[in-house]
Amino acid sequence: MKSSDWELMPAFLAVARAGSLRAGAELLHTNYGTVNRNIQALEASYGVALFVRSTKGFKLTEAGEAVLPFAEQAEQVIINARKRVEGLDKTEAGTLRFSVTPTFAYDVITPIISRFQEAYPDIQVALRLTSAVENINKDETDVSLRAAYDVSGDVVARKLYPMAMGIYASKAYIHTTFAKAGPQGAGLSWIGWPENGPFSNWISQSAFPQADVRHSVSDGYMRLRMLREGCGISPLPVVFEKFFPDLCRVPGTPLEFGQTLWIVLHADLRKTVRIRRFVDFLADALMDLRPDMQGELYRR
Known part of the structure; x- marks a missing residue:
């Protein structure tokens, strides 16, 4: 995983969970355009489409389904590290x-x-x-x-x-x-x-x-x-x-x-x-x- 992937992964997780760019942007408290650019950059980095786009929203492709559990694990590790350090305050x-x-x-x-x-x-x-x-x-x-x-x-x-x-x-x-x-x-x-x-x-x-x-x-x-x-x-x-x-x-x-x-x-x-x-x-x-x-x- 490239270092830039860490920065783009929250957008991937938000859209995977919310089912659309706009709903994903609301989860991240950011704008539609930023989430869209991050998804496109992540797909370019992997060289494969992670979502199927349609009028009904965004649905994970087979590649997206494969990435999802690893992204969730990475997210949880980061959260646990933050909480552990905060617990020492x-x-x-x-x-x-x-x-x-x-x-x-x-x-x-x-x-x-x-x-x-x-x-x-x-x-x-x-x-x-x-x-x-x-x-x-x-x-x-x-x-x-x-x-x-x-x-x-x-x-x-x-x-x-x-x-x-x-x-x-x-x-x-x-x-x-x-x-x-x-x-x-x-x-x-x-x-x-x-x-x-x-x-x-x-x-x-x-x-x-x-x-x-x-x-x-x-x-x-x-x-x-x-x-x-x-x-x-x-x-x-x-x-x-x-x-x-x-x-x-x-x-x-x-x-x-x-x-x-x-x-x-x-x-x-x-x-x-x-x-x-x-x-x-x-x-x-x-x-x-x-x-x-x-x-x-x-x-x-």
């Missing part, structure tokens, strides 16, 4: 990457970051707001806050506690629309998800199976905004009662425990001082929020 300084969902980032996490920077002014937090589960072992992030029933894989996961969930609406929506609602929620509107299969099953078992799914949105914070604007009803973590007094749980509906909060990091970063300081600080701050995260279910 003993200073309370530097940058760490932290991924969290937009739903929690703005109101739950921002005050924690503010207090953290006061306590550790030489540690910078590079926030990535995403609802996707980022791959710790693929070096997409250093620390991640996840809501999940379980966490698997070769990662270190600090389990905190399950969050309480309820059915919420704006106080104005409850005052005006619920008075006119029919049996089992007829006349009410759910704010759902684009993939409504599991959500539809959940609706059928809720107190409002006759309410229609009028709107759908994948972004949790947008769903929260729509609730506050009186667009309907939707499940929501109870903690948002603390931040938005214009929202309230639909009368007569219970709180239930949902997914558990986890702080996840790469195993090799456990001894990196800045990572450990941030993880401990984040965990303590979230534990302080536990009564608000669990509402009336706290200590049950």
